[in-house]
Amino acid sequence: MILVRNVFRVKFGKAKEAVALMKEGLAIQKRAGAPYTYRILTDLTGPFYTMVLELTVQNFATFEAEAPRYMGDKDFQANYQKIVPLIESGYREVFTILE
Numbered sequence: 237m238i239l240v241r242n243v244f245r246v247k248f249g250k251a252k253e254a255v256a257l258m259k260e261g262l263a264i265q266k267r268a269g270a271p272y273t274y275r276i277l278t279d280l281t282g283p284f285y286t287m288v289l290e291l292t293v294q295n296f297a298t299f300e301a302e303a304p305r306y307m308g309d310k311d312f313q314a315n316y317q318k319i320v321p322l323i324e325s326g327y328r329e330v331f332t333i334l335e
Contacts, residue, residue, distance in 0.1 A: 237333040238296055244326040246285040251278060254287055257319040262289075264315055268306035271298060296330065 246254045258276055272293040279286040293299045306312065 237335070238293055238299070239331045239333050240291040240293065240299065241329040241331070242289040242291075242326060243329070244287045244289070245283065245324045246287050247322055247324055248285060250322040251285050251287060254319060254322045257315060257322070258287065258289060261312060261315040261319065264309060264312045265306045268309045268312065269302075270306045271302055292333070 244254070255276060255278065262270075262274055262276075272291045274289060274291050277288040277290065291299075307316075
């Protein structure tokens with residue numbers, strides 16, 4: 237199993253809107269058959285307006301193979317166009333889960 241952490245720095249005052257759009261985007265991906273579990277986290281300390289999307293997937297090959305299909309969904313793309321203006325920057329971390 238792997239954990240993919242997408243860390244976003246959200247523009248000042250836009251966290252609530254960004255979280256709502258992230259949830260909407262994840263619902264679209266689930267309907268399109270995205271093979272993962274997820275959770276959304278927001279900061280309590282550290283850099284302000286940080287939102288993290290954690291995805292748990294079986295393996296990286298599955299993630300890479302499936303992502304273009306559900307990220308190419310027209311509803312997902314419309315949602316993506318709404319969330320992009322709310323994000324200042326971001327990065328991705330990928331971890332192996334040792335159970």
